[in-house]
Every structure is written in C-alpha cells, then in structure tokens.
Amino acid sequence: MTQDNILVIGGTGKTGRKVAQHLTALGHNVRIGSRSAKPSFDWEDITTWQEALTGMDKVYITFQPDLAVPGAPEAITALCEMAKKSNVQKLVILSGRGEKEAQHCEQIVINSGLQWSVVRADWFNQNFSESFFLDPIYAGQVALPRTEVKIPFIDTDDIAEIAVKALTEDKYNGRVLEVTGPELITFGDVISMINQATGRDIKLHAIDIDSYVEMLREHKVPESYIWLINYLFTNVLDGRNSSTTKTVDELLGRPAKSFADYATETAKTGVWNPNS
Numbered sequence: 204m205t206q207d208n209i210l211v212i213g214g215t216g217k218t219g220r221k222v223a224q225h226l227t228a229l230g231h232n233v234r235i236g237s238r239s240a241k242p243s244f245d246w247e248d249i250t251t252w253q254e255a256l257t258g259m260d261k262v263y264i265t266f267q268p269d270l271a272v273p274g275a276p277e278a279i280t281a282l283c284e285m286a287k288k289s290n291v292q293k294l295v296i297l298s299g300r301g302e303k304e305a306q307h308c309e310q311i312v313i314n315s316g317l318q319w320s321v322v323r324a325d326w327f328n329q330n331f332s333e334s335f336f337l338d339p340i341y342a343g344q345v346a347l348p349r350t351e352v353k354i355p356f357i358d359t360d361d362i363a364e365i366a367v368k369a370l371t372e373d374k375y376n377g378r379v380l381e382v383t384g385p386e387l388i389t390f391g392d393v394i395s396m397i398n399q400a401t402g403r404d405i406k407l408h409a410i411d412i413d414s415y416v417e418m419l420r421e422h423k424v425p426e427s428y429i430w431l432i433n434y435l436f437t438n439v440l441d442g443r444n445s446s447t448t449k450t451v452d453e454l455l456g457r458p459a460k461s462f463a464d465y466a467t468e469t470a471k472t473g474v475w476n477p478n479s
C-alpha cells in the first residue's frame with residue numbers, strides 16, 4: 204500500500220477527527236487543517252492555506268460553517284486552484300444532501316482537474332451530541348420546526364469510514380457517494396430514543412420556523428448562524444431528503460448505524476446527563 208500525505212481540513216471536528224484516526228491507523232501521514240493546528244489553516248485567512256497544502260497528496264475538505272453560506276464557492280474555487288498548483292492529486296469533499304448551494308461547490312471540485320470524490324451526507328446523528336441540538340437536549344426542552352418531516356440521520360462513524368474509502372481507494376475516483384442512515388425518523392422519534400437511552404423525560408415542542416428564529420434571536424445566537432439554521436429548516440428539511448440510500452451497505456459491507464444504537468452509545472458518555 205502506498206503511504207499518502209493527507210490534509211484533513213476540520214481534522215478535529217465531527218467527521219474529520221475520525222477520518223484522521225482511521226488514516227493514521229492505516230499508516231498514512233495525516234496533517235490536521237484547522238485554526239489551532241500547526242501550521243494553522245483558517246478558511247477566513249487565505250494566506251494560511253499554502254503552508255497547509257505544501258507536500259500533500261490528498262485533501263479531505265470539510266468547509267466551515269456550511270457549503271450553503273455566501274462565499275463558499277469562492278473559497279472552494281481558490282482552494283482547488285491552490286491545491287492543483289501544490290501538486291495535490293485528489294480531493295474528497297464532504298457535502299450536504301439536498302443543498303443546491305452545496306452541489307454548486309461539488310461541481311467546482313468535480314471540475315478542478317484533480318481526481319475527486321464527493322461524500323454527500325444527510326443530517327448527522329452527532330448534531331444532537333456535538334452541535335446545535337445539544338444545549339436544548341441538556342436543558343430537557345427542545346423546540347423545533349419541521350417535527351413531522353422524516354429524516355435519514357447518519358452517524359459520523361459511517362461518514363468517516365466512507366470518506367476514508369474515498370481517500371484511499373482509486374475505484375471511488377469520480378464518484379458521488381450519497382450517504383444516509385438506515386431509517387427515516389422524525390425529531391419526535393429522535394427525542395423518544397434519547398429518552399429511552401438516558402431515562403430522561405426530554406420534551407419536544409413543535410413550533411413554526413418564524414417562532415424558532417425569534418427564539419434563537421432571544422438567546423442571542425449570532426445572525427450568521429440564524430441565517431444558516433433558517434436556510435436548513437426552510438430549504439433542506441422540507442421532505443426532499445425523506446429517502447434512504449444503500450451506500451453504506453455497499454461500500455462497508457454492513458448496515459449503517461441506527462439512531463437507537465447511536466443514542467445508546469452516546470448516553471453512556473454522560474453528555475446528555477445534566478447531573479454528570
């Protein structure tokens with residue numbers, strides 16, 4: 204097996220840290236791309252990118268905060284050009300399922316002239332334990348719009364394994380790997396499963412999107428973040444993603460992780476327990 208030098212952008216994040224662990228275990232040389240890494244890589248400071256790219260064969264791209272935000276296509280275009288000049292061979296980008304703007308960014312990678320794979324993922328299980336839904340779960344009161352929509356939440360363990368396949372196996376060059384979890388579930392199902400796993404009695408309140416945005420403002424959530432949440436609930440969580448794919452089964456030879464299994468594992472860490 205060849206030993207590659209691989210830059211993992213967001214390499215301490217939800218998917219990146221698992222991708223970095225797997226690649227290191229396989230014997231590849233991993234460089235973390237993040238603001239706290241050395242050399243530092245900051246999406247908001249293009250002067251930091253060259254040093255992170257120098258000497259790299261492949262790059263795993265996770266963009267911050269989301270490929271849907273204004274400015275993402277320009278940043279992805281600049282990264283692709285710099286990667287090409289730096290003799291990078293292959294790019295693997297993490298993208299969002301059902302996001303028109305993210306698919307525009309995918310096209311930039313696809314047309315970069317480098318080898319590429321796209322990992323196009325549905326919403327992560329880990330949004331409930333490592334991201335925006337953790338605080339309300341911890342507080343025991345979750346107010347959300349779109350509680351009726353069925354979503355095939357996917358685990359970042361599965362995304363990471365798929366991304367590693369894409370980074371290390373040539374047969375996935377030129378492929379869009381659309382990944383979902385194994386089942387369609389609602390936010391109500393999610394809260395029931397977390398309650399079952401933790402023994403808690405977390406309440407879910409259905410609210411409309413305008414009230415949700417108002418609530419986020421009252422909690423002094425930054426406007427850029429409110430824009431993203433509003434976009435995702437309005438343009439992505441409208442039922443367009445209410446279908447599953449078999450990509451995990453086909454590539455990993457096993458079913459994707461269920462939300463119930465994720466909830467059981469995560470409950471054991473104590474992250475959802477206000478008394479821990």
Ligand SMILES: NC(=O)c1ccc[n+]([C@@H]2O[C@H](COP(=O)([O-])OP(=O)(O)OC[C@H]3O[C@@H](n4cnc5c(N)ncnc54)[C@H](OP(=O)(O)O)[C@@H]3O)[C@@H](O)[C@H]2O)c1
Nearest residue numbers: 213214215216217218237238239245246265266269326327
């Ligand atoms: N959440 C979902 O359900 C979902 C679904 C589909 C697709 N996605 C896509 O997933 C991507 C995010 O991937 P992820 O969830 O694996 O990562 P993540 O957990 O959001 O990312 C955290 C990582 O990014 C680094 N980081 C934060 N700001 C940065 C900046 N300005 N420049 C460079 N690095 C920065 C952090 O390290 P430092 O703090 O040290 O910089 C850390 O390594 C987004 O593009 C999103 O569109 C998400």
